[in-house]
Amino acid sequence: MSVPSIxxxxxxxxxxxxxxxxAREIHQQVEAELGWSYSSTRKTLERxxxxxxxxxxxxxxxQVYQAVLEKVDTLAAFARDFGKRVMEMDTPLPVTMFTGSKLVDEQELTQLEQLLQNWPDDADESQQ
Known part of the structure; x- marks a missing residue:
């Protein structure tokens, strides 16, 4: 899975x-956070x-949009990428770093922990 940009x-x-x-509804939700124009939201959605x-x-x-990427899988890939590339860690990030998140509930937190703990080795990833 490719890791989405910020x-x-x-x-x-x-x-x-x-x-x-x-697209307009999405833009209204992200406009303050991203500080960009509606056309930028549309272009990003197209990509x-x-x-x-x-x-x-x-x-x-x-025209309406729906996420194809699953939330927990995407967050696990993002966390794995951050741990490996940014923090230079070979071990999974501790799931406690997600505690208190407004983005995931308890069930999703458990799923996230399992995904991070059972992430395929890099050797397995390169063979795919």
Missing amino acids: TELSLLKALWRQQPLS MLEKGMVNQHLVHGV
């Missing part, structure tokens, strides 16, 4: 909270559509 993650988080959403991160369909005459 801006792509912001749009995904809006969709994980509520979906489907139109995410090309990458298979979101899908798009028509509802009552309006």
Whole structure:
């Protein structure tokens, strides 16, 4: 799984909270955080559509988006990437760093911990 960029993650988080959403509705949710124009939100959604991160369909005459990427899987990949590339860690990040997050509930936290603990070795990843 490719790890979303920070801006792509912001749009995904809006969709994980509520979906489907139109581009305008997504923009309204991320505008303050990202500080960019509506056209930038649209362009990012187009790239995410090309990458298979979101899908798009028509509802009552309006194009809406839904996240294709699962929240827990995506967060695990993001955390793994951060631990490895940024923190230069070979072991999984402790799940306690996610405690208190507004993004995941207890069940998702348990799933996240399992994913991080059972992450495939780098040798396995390179053979895929």
